[in-house]
Amino acid sequence: MDCKHASLRPTPEQDASFAAEALFAGELPHAAYHVGCALSSDVTRPEWLELLRRIKQDAGPDPLRIVPLQGRVSFATVAVRAWMLHEEGQAAQAVDLLSQGVHAKRDTDFVRWGLPWLEAQGVAEQAPIEPTLSLLSVTLTRLAPTDPSVPPRVLQVLERLATRHPTHSAVAWLRGTLLHRLGRLDEALGVATEAHATIPNWLTAMLLATIHRARGDVTLALEAYQAALRHDATQNATRLDIADMLREEERFDEALNWYQAALSHDPASTWAQAAMAALQFREHPQRDALERLLSVADTMPGPSRESRLVASSTRELTPWVDYLPQRIDAGIHALRQMSLQPPAASGNTPPKVKLSTQWLEAPSVQLAWELHREWRGFPCVVDVVVQQVQRPDPRQPIEPVEFTLWSYTDTRPSRAVTPPPEEVGTALAELASVPFQREDWWREAARTSRALSAHEPEAIARAMVHPPPPRGSHSTWAWLQRIQLASAFVIATREEAWLDSRRRTLLLALAKGPMDWTVEAALVTLAHVARTTPEARAEVRALFQSLDQHTQDYASYEYALLCAWLQLPELSDVERAGLEERRRHIESQV
Numbered sequence: 001m002d003c004k005h006a007s008l009r010p011t012p013e014q015d016a017s018f019a020a021e022a023l024f025a026g027e028l029p030h031a032a033y034h035v036g037c038a039l040s041s042d043v044t045r046p047e048w049l050e051l052l053r054r055i056k057q058d059a060g061p062d063p064l065r066i067v068p069l070q071g072r073v074s075f076a077t078v079a080v081r082a083w084m085l086h087e088e089g090q091a092a093q094a095v096d097l098l099s100q101g102v103h104a105k106r107d108t109d110f111v112r113w114g115l116p117w118l119e120a121q122g123v124a125e126q127a128p129i130e131p132t133l134s135l136l137s138v139t140l141t142r143l144a145p146t147d148p149s150v151p152p153r154v155l156q157v158l159e160r161l162a163t164r165h166p167t168h169s170a171v172a173w174l175r176g177t178l179l180h181r182l183g184r185l186d187e188a189l190g191v192a193t194e195a196h197a198t199i200p201n202w203l204t205a206m207l208l209a210t211i212h213r214a215r216g217d218v219t220l221a222l223e224a225y226q227a228a229l230r231h232d233a234t235q236n237a238t239r240l241d242i243a244d245m246l247r248e249e250e251r252f253d254e255a256l257n258w259y260q261a262a263l264s265h266d267p268a269s270t271w272a273q274a275a276m277a278a279l280q281f282r283e284h285p286q287r288d289a290l291e292r293l294l295s296v297a298d299t300m301p302g303p304s305r306e307s308r309l310v311a312s313s314t315r316e317l318t319p320w321v322d323y324l325p326q327r328i329d330a331g332i333h334a335l336r337q338m339s340l341q342p343p344a345a346s347g348n349t350p351p352k353v354k355l356s357t358q359w360l361e362a363p364s365v366q367l368a369w370e371l372h373r374e375w376r377g378f379p380c381v382v383d384v385v386v387q388q389v390q391r392p393d394p395r396q397p398i399e400p401v402e403f404t405l406w407s408y409t410d411t412r413p414s415r416a417v418t419p420p421p422e423e424v425g426t427a428l429a430e431l432a433s434v435p436f437q438r439e440d441w442w443r444e445a446a447r448t449s450r451a452l453s454a455h456e457p458e459a460i461a462r463a464m465v466h467p468p469p470p471r472g473s474h475s476t477w478a479w480l481q482r483i484q485l486a487s488a489f490v491i492a493t494r495e496e497a498w499l500d501s502r503r504r505t506l507l508l509a510l511a512k513g514p515m516d517w518t519v520e521a522a523l524v525t526l527a528h529v530a531r532t533t534p535e536a537r538a539e540v541r542a543l544f545q546s547l548d549q550h551t552q553d554y555a556s557y558e559y560a561l562l563c564a565w566l567q568l569p570e571l572s573d574v575e576r577a578g579l580e581e582r583r584r585h586i587e588s589q590v
Contacts (some may be wrong), residue, residue: 004238010034010037011039012037012038012040012041012042015035015038016034016035016038016047016048016051018030018034019031019032019033019034019035019038019051019055020034020051020223022034023051023054023055023058023158026058028055028059028066029066029067029068029077029432029547030057031051031075031241032052032055032067032077032080032098032282033077034076035048035052035055035080036052036074036075036076036077036079036080037074037076039052039076039079039080039109039110039212040075040076040079040105040108040109040110041108041109042109043110043112043113044109044112045111046390051058052083054079054203056084056087059136063084063087063088064081064084064085064088065481066300066352067080067081068083069081075101075104075105075108075110076099078098078101078108079098079108079113082094082095082097082098082101082110082113083113083176084096084115084118086117089128091117091120091123091127091439092123092126092127092128093452095114095117095118095123095127095131095132095135096127096128096131096137097130098110098113098114098117099114099131099132099134099135099138100131101140102114102135103134103138106138106142110134111138111142111143111578112137112143114135114136114138114139115136115139115143115150115153115154115157118135118136118157118465118549119153119156119157121463124157124160124161124164125160125161125164128207129165129170129171130170131163133161133171133174136154136157136312137152137174138160140154140178142584150283151178151182151223152182154178154248155175155178155179156184158171158174158175158178158545160174161175161347162175163373166198167199168199168202169195169199169204170203170205172191172192172195172199172203172204172207173195173203173204173206173207175191176188176192176207176210176211177207177210178556179191180214181208184404185211185214185215186580187211188211188214189215190212190393192204192207192210192211193208194430195207195208196224196227196470197210199230200227200558201231201232202228202231202232202235202238204230205224205227205228205231205462206224206225206237206238206241207243208224208227209221209222209224209225209227209228210241212224213241213245218245218249219246222242222245223239225238225242225340226247227568231386234282236262236265236266236269237258239258239261239262240258240259240269240271240272242258243255243256243259243261243272243275243419246258247275248280252282252283255275255279256276256280259272259275259276259279260276262271262440263276266575270296270299270300270306271305271306272289273292273296274293274296274297274305274306274309274352275309275311276339277289277290277292277293278293278312278313281313282295286435287323287420287436287440287460288435289321289433290314290323290435290459290472291436293306293309293310293313294323294324294326294478295312295472295473295474295475295478295489297309297310297326297454298326298327298336298474298475298477298478299339299340299475301336301337301340302337302398303332303590305508307590308328310326314428318533318563319559319563319566320524320560320563320564320567321325321437321440321563323436323437323438324478324481324482325483325497325563326478327477327478327481327517327529328559328590329361329362329365329556330355330358330361330370331353331355331357331361331366331368331382331384332368332477334353334355334366335368335369335372335382335477336477338353338378338380339372339376339378340590342378342379342380343379343380344379350373350379350380350563351379351380351381352380352381352382352383352384353380353381353382353383354383355382355383355384355385356384356387357384357385357386358387358388358554359386359387359388359389359390359553359554360386360389360390360394360395360411360554361384361554361556362516362519362556362557363406363413363514363516364465364480364481364484364515364516364518365384365477365556366382366413366482367383367413367415367465367480368477369382371467371476371480372477373470375470375476376476376519383411384411388412388554389411389482389504390515390550390553390554391553393562394514394515394550394555395408395411395413395514396514396548397509397512397514398512398546398547399512401501401508401512401513402505402508402509402589403458403461403505403506403510403513404416404509404513404514405417405461405462405464405510405513405514405516405518406465406513406514406516408514413514415465415466417458417461417462417465417466418462418466419420419462419463419466420455420459420460420462420463420466421459423452423455423456424452424455424459424460424462425461425466425467425468426468427451427490428448428460428463428467428468428483428486428487428490429451429468429469429471429483430448431444431445431486431489431490432471432482432483432485432486433471433472436482438505438528439440441485441486441524442489443491443495445490445493445533445557446488446493448486448490449490449493449494450489452490453494457491457494457506458506459501460487460491461481461487461491461506461510462492463487464483464487464488464510464518464521465482465518467479467480467483468483469483474507480517481517481521482522484517484518484521485521485524485525487505487521488518488521488522488524488525489525491503491507491525492507492525492526492528492529496533498529498533498536499535504527504536505530507522507525507526507540507554508522508526508543510522511523511526511543511547512543512547515550515555515556515557516556516557517556517557519547519556519557520556520557520560520561522563523544523547523560523564524560524563524564526540526543526564527540527564527565527567527568528567530566530568530569531568531569532565537568537570540568544561544564544565544568545562547559548565558586559583559586559587562579562582562583563583565579566579566580566583
């Protein structure tokens with residue numbers, strides 16, 4: 001409903017206060033709306049429930065008139081109407097409406113009303129079955145993780161529903177799944193076997209396969225999965241489940257065939273792509289398979305099965321040596337998320353995304369957003385709001401330098417250099433397209449450096465913020481990172497000398513410059529220079545120690561700094577252990 005307080009974004013306590021004021025003024029629909037908003041955060045608050053009862057009492061013999069479903073209807077109004085239906089003895093209708101409200105806004109506390117209502121005698125049997133099952137599913141998802149009493153209570157309701165709806169496959173599926181979850185596998189098998197015999201369809205066959213698999217009977221599970229495919233061959237989840245089961249059983253060739261079948265059925269299946277690449281890398285550790293896995297996982301927002309597969313596949317590998325780690329910047333997480341479902345443009349004005357960050361992030365994050373619009377047609381413009389700027393100020397070099405890639409107006413970064421010649425970008429794109437492995441890239445970088453000998457090293461550095469268009473399946477942000485590292489490698493391999501060399505001046509300037517991904521590229525490069533150039537070691541170690549003093553607040557380069565530092569020769573056991581502990585801590589937070 002339209003409300004004069006909506007723009008205030010009131011707290012639950014304020015909503016309750018507004019409800020009391022509206023009740024006193026006789027504005028009962030307004031009061032019902034605000035008490036519903038308050039209760040959405042906690043349906044157990046006795047004073048708010050009492051306020052709702054008073055509102056209902058003042059509404060007279062037809063309380064539903066103050067919570068109509070016409071026009072623009074708030075989730076709070078829907079929930080309050082469901083509560084009033086329940087209070088009026090219309091529990092089945094209340095369950096139906098509550099289920100709709102809970103699905104419209106899943107993060108509310110109204111879900112807590114559903115299970116007690118359904119536990120009452122005769123309610124579950126009379127309520128519409130689909131909304132009832134939907135409400136029970138949400139109840140399990142929302143409440144069971146923190147309340148162990150919920151699953152057994154839901155199971156009791158399902159037992160009643162199974163008697164009332166003996167041929168409803170979704171009842172059998174949820175009942176069998178919950179028994180499985182509770183560890184009662186023998187009972188679950190009985191439910192699944194009877195369900196598939198009585199209601200032979202894809203859902204009951206998948207339930208039977210799942211229970212057999214949980215009991216460790218792979219042969220019977222495979223038979224049930226095959227039955228599920230015969231029921232409905234369009235369900236690609238069946239092929240993926242078969243492949244996952246066979247992979248767990250270390251029947252890798254068979255698993256690979258099933259992942260291939262799943263991918264043939266749905267070429268967009270990210271899990272099939274990732275799992276296939278992981279298996280291929282396991283069997284034949286080639287970098288192209290690993291990079292396919294990394295590319296798939298790099299598009300997934302937040303923790304995902306694909307990212308966990310990356311973690312297991314790279315457990316014995318060294319980041320920045322054997323593979324390039326994924327970006328973990330908050331702004332890149334947001335870009336990943338929005339890339340999956342970008343908002344539609346309105347007319348000629350692109351949608352503006354307001355991104356609030358606790359700390360100033362690397363300017364390459366905002367550059368990635370810009371490049372994503374340019375390269376991928378992403379419709380949004382980002383407006384970054386920085387809550388606080390770190391100290392020391394990451395917008396400034398840690399000491400005066402001769403060359404910098406970035407300048408700032410307040411917290412808004414700008415590229416401080418012009419684009420390089422086109423042939424520089426083309427050559428760097430060739431290098432960045434090669435599957436990453438540090439030694440391989442270093443050799444390729446030396447050849448690229450010779451090919452670009454007519455160009456100043458600064459022209460190569462300018463490509464770090466003016467990258468060429470992407471090649472292959474790399475994400476915008478991964479490609480930007482690859483170009484930046486490729487540029488640093490090409491600069492480093494131009495000369496062999498260190499003291500008084502141009503590569504030394506430029507790489508140190510990049511490493512000491514404004515906090516950015518380009519700093520990371522320089523650090524990783526300098527670590528390898530120190531490994532191969534003894535006269536550089538003391539200076540590189542001192543630089544790393546100096547930069548580490550800037551990581552007390554947020555520093556985008558901290559993880560790369562630790563990984564690069566660990567590559568330095570002649571580390572003491574104590575120093576290495578401390579660096580490893582910090583690196584593992586950052587990895588555990590991803």
